[in-house]
Amino acid sequence: xxxxxxLTPRQRQDLRTIAALIIPPSEEYRVPGADDEVIQADxxxxxxxxxxxxxxxxxxxxxxxxxxxxxxDAAARDGVVKQFRESGGGPAAxxxxxxxxxxxxDERVLRSLGxxxxxxxxxxxxxxxxxxxxxxxxxxxxxxxxxxxS
Amino acid sequence: xxxxxxxxxxxAGASGAAVAWxxxxxxxxxxCLEQGGWMNPAEYPSTGRDWExxxxxxxxxxxxxxxRPEDYPINDDNSPIKVVNYNAVGGSTVMxxxxxxxxxPSDFKVRTLDGVADDWPIDYDALTPFFEENDRIMGTSGLxxxxxxxxxxxxxxxxxxxxxxxxxxxxMNKLGWHxxxxxxxxxxxxxxxxxxxxxxxxxxxxCAQGAKSSTDITYWPQAIRAGVELRTHCRVREIxxxxxxxxxxxxxYDKDGVEQFQAAxxxxxxxxxxxxxxxxxxxxxxxxxxxxxxxxxxxxKNLMFHPYAQIYGYVKEPTDSNRAPPTCLWSKEWYDTxxxxxxxxxxxxxxxxxxxxxxxxxxxxxxxxxxxxxxHHRVFRKxxxxxxxxSAICEDLPEEHNQVTLDPILKDSHGIPAPKINYTISENSxxxxxxxxxxxxxxxxxxxxxxxxxxxxxxxxxxxxLGTARMGTDPERSVVNEWGRxxxxxxxxxxxxxxxxxxxxxxxxxxxxxxxLYIADQMKQRLANLFD
Numbered sequence: 001x002x003x004x005x006x007l008t009p010r011q012r013q014d015l016r017t018i019a020a021l022i023i024p025p026s027e028e029y030r031v032p033g034a035d036d037e038v039i040q041a042d043x044x045x046x047x048x049x050x051x052x053x054x055x056x057x058x059x060x061x062x063x064x065x066x067x068x069x070x071x072x073d074a075a076a077r078d079g080v081v082k083q084f085r086e087s088g089g090g091p092a093a094x095x096x097x098x099x100x101x102x103x104x105x106d107e108r109v110l111r112s113l114g115x116x117x118x119x120x121x122x123x124x125x126x127x128x129x130x131x132x133x134x135x136x137x138x139x140x141x142x143x144x145x146x147x148x149x150s
Numbered sequence: 151x152x153x154x155x156x157x158x159x160x161x162a163g164a165s166g167a168a169v170a171w172x173x174x175x176x177x178x179x180x181x182c183l184e185q186g187g188w189m190n191p192a193e194y195p196s197t198g199r200d201w202e203x204x205x206x207x208x209x210x211x212x213x214x215x216x217x218r219p220e221d222y223p224i225n226d227d228n229s230p231i232k233v234v235n236y237n238a239v240g241g242s243t244v245m246x247x248x249x250x251x252x253x254x255p256s257d258f259k260v261r262t263l264d265g266v267a268d269d270w271p272i273d274y275d276a277l278t279p280f281f282e283e284n285d286r287i288m289g290t291s292g293l294x295x296x297x298x299x300x301x302x303x304x305x306x307x308x309x310x311x312x313x314x315x316x317x318x319x320x321x322m323n324k325l326g327w328h329x330x331x332x333x334x335x336x337x338x339x340x341x342x343x344x345x346x347x348x349x350x351x352x353x354x355x356x357c358a359q360g361a362k363s364s365t366d367i368t369y370w371p372q373a374i375r376a377g378v379e380l381r382t383h384c385r386v387r388e389i390x391x392x393x394x395x396x397x398x399x400x401x402x403y404d405k406d407g408v409e410q411f412q413a414a415x416x417x418x419x420x421x422x423x424x425x426x427x428x429x430x431x432x433x434x435x436x437x438x439x440x441x442x443x444x445x446x447x448x449x450x451k452n453l454m455f456h457p458y459a460q461i462y463g464y465v466k467e468p469t470d471s472n473r474a475p476p477t478c479l480w481s482k483e484w485y486d487t488x489x490x491x492x493x494x495x496x497x498x499x500x501x502x503x504x505x506x507x508x509x510x511x512x513x514x515x516x517x518x519x520x521x522x523x524x525x526h527h528r529v530f531r532k533x534x535x536x537x538x539x540x541s542a543i544c545e546d547l548p549e550e551h552n553q554v555t556l557d558p559i560l561k562d563s564h565g566i567p568a569p570k571i572n573y574t575i576s577e578n579s580x581x582x583x584x585x586x587x588x589x590x591x592x593x594x595x596x597x598x599x600x601x602x603x604x605x606x607x608x609x610x611x612x613x614x615x616l617g618t619a620r621m622g623t624d625p626e627r628s629v630v631n632e633w634g635r636x637x638x639x640x641x642x643x644x645x646x647x648x649x650x651x652x653x654x655x656x657x658x659x660x661x662x663x664x665x666x667l668y669i670a671d672q673m674k675q676r677l678a679n680l681f682d
Contacts, residue, residue, distance in 0.1 A: 125349040138322075
């Protein structure tokens with residue numbers, strides 16, 4: 001199934017609008033919003049098993065809005081979003097999660113967070129050994145292991 | 151028609167692998183049937199940039215969410231704690247935290263010491279050599295000398311303390327409470343063909359480096375070299391019996407979905423505390439109308455989960471986030487009974503290093519601490535990479551109404567009735583969880599944490615599946631005897647967590663495997679009169 005067939009144009013429009021409401025762009029942190037073209041393309045390309053619940057969530061959103069979400073004025077849009085978050089259930093949670101999981105793997109976002117853009121394997125990470133003298137008070141307190149009668 | 155085998159093991163996870171390895175030295179014809187397949191580390195989540203997204207789909211901990219062909223569905227609607235597991239060669243050791251405490255000596259004498267539940271028919275000392283042998287084969291890391299834990303001798307040094315461990319340790323010291331680096335099955339040095347841990351991150355859903363021990367890379371290669379046959383993608387439907395009431399073999403579906411019969415002289419079940427009662431109940435017959443080995447009526451009853459009480463918060467200093475295995479330290483401060491706390495028995499604690507960015511964003515949004523809109527970015531930067539956590543593993547006492555039955559409607563892909571869980575958290579467990587949350591809050595606040603959040607119980611926290619075919623000397627009050635043989639069927643054995651009498655307050659895999667090795671040893675000592 002191609003991404004064009006997963007969601008209708010109207011659904012994709014509303015997805016973009018609500019994604020921007022979840023995460024707008026920020027000049028301060030030099031990051032795009034979740035409505036960014038690259039991030040939206042990632043969402044559509046990787047929906048997979050989430051396509052059904054996301055479509056359900058967007059249909060629910062469309063019913064609440066009665067028109068494209070972007071066409072509502074700000075106050076009406078805020079009201080619709082509030083209702084959506086209260087009544088959307090599992091599908092709404094899936095939609096939000098899909099937006100977040102694609103946003104927080106975008107190169108520009110990770111760079112802003114100081115996170116390297118790579119899979120964990122094979123480079124891994126380096127962990128400080130720490131100061132094991134912190135255990136000295138635990139050793140000093142000691143204690144006994146509760147024994148069972150034989 | 152398959153040739154009969156001497157020993158048929160059902161399940162290639164933690165206990166099935168251990169018992170297969172131990173029995174291999176007998177040179178008997180040993181066959182293991184496993185419903186899953188061999189894993190491919192090249193496909194593990196940490197090999198891709200979408201590693202966190204996979205946790206919500208094909209690498210979810212719940213088989214109901216994951217839905218791989220190897221999985222079977224579980225109706226856990228009537229339980230606040232959902233079952234999590236993994237079905238493959240290695241079983242749930244492929245997908246676990248590798249936290250490696252043992253039951254304490256006192257856990258085997260709960261009735262004697264505290265007047266609740268029952269004593270085990272064996273004691274800690276009976277398992278000691280098998281704990282040691284298992285630690286050597288699984289390859290453990292840790293620091294000997296913990297004053298409040300059973301003495302262990304991990305062959306590798308403990309994991310680094312890291313940033314999170316230091317924050318937690320300092321807070322625990324201020325409060326005067328016990329903490330210690332956890333024993334784990336994460337290799338901290340190169341070890342018997344396994345490469346050392348390089349901190350790939352949250353390694354619960356499998357380790358691409360092979361540093362985290364799972365039985366597909368520890369016991370199984372050795373068992374297969376010793377002659378054990380392992381047949382994958384074979385799902386057992388039922389255990390059959392002969393006119394003498396002895397197990398005669400199993401009916402299973404092979405990798406092509408074709409029904410097969412496999413005859414065996416001895417059958418060993420290693421399917422965990424949900425899969426084992428499911429199989430026994432699905433093996434009902436005219437001679438065993440209530441399920442196989444169920445004359446006591448206890449098959450499926452006394453399910454124990456370990457309710458997890460988790461509390462976490464955010465400190466100003468950076469933590470290890472996803473840059474290390476998820477757990478690093480434990481505490482046994484509240485492990486033993488102190489009735490002044492308002493409950494009997496106790497809990498272990500495992501401290502959590504942190505979370506990756508996607509998980510942090512998703513969970514924090516759900517918790518309502520990460521807003522939508524313009525302030526999202528500022529708040530996310532305050533949360534991400536700053537989490538520390540406290541998870542209490544509360545001892546669940548056996549209660550017969552907590553049980554596994556067969557669902558009348560739900561079936562797996564082969565049409566085999568699926569398990570159904572009925573489970574409630576007891577008043578004693580709830581008091582224990584509340585106590586743990588209060589102590590956890592003290593620890594977090596002492597560490598300077600804010601934005602404190604609670605998961606109690608952790609809803610997707612049904613890792614530990616125990617007690618549903620309990621061990622005992624009385625056939626009316628137990629399913630297997632003190633060496634793992636079912637009271638009713640003298641060539642049928644159970645070696646997984648379902649034989650636990652009580653659960654302790656620790657992760658059980660170390661004890662499950664020690665039990666499996668102990669039972670295998672008992673079988674080897676009794677080969678001449680195994681069925682007497």
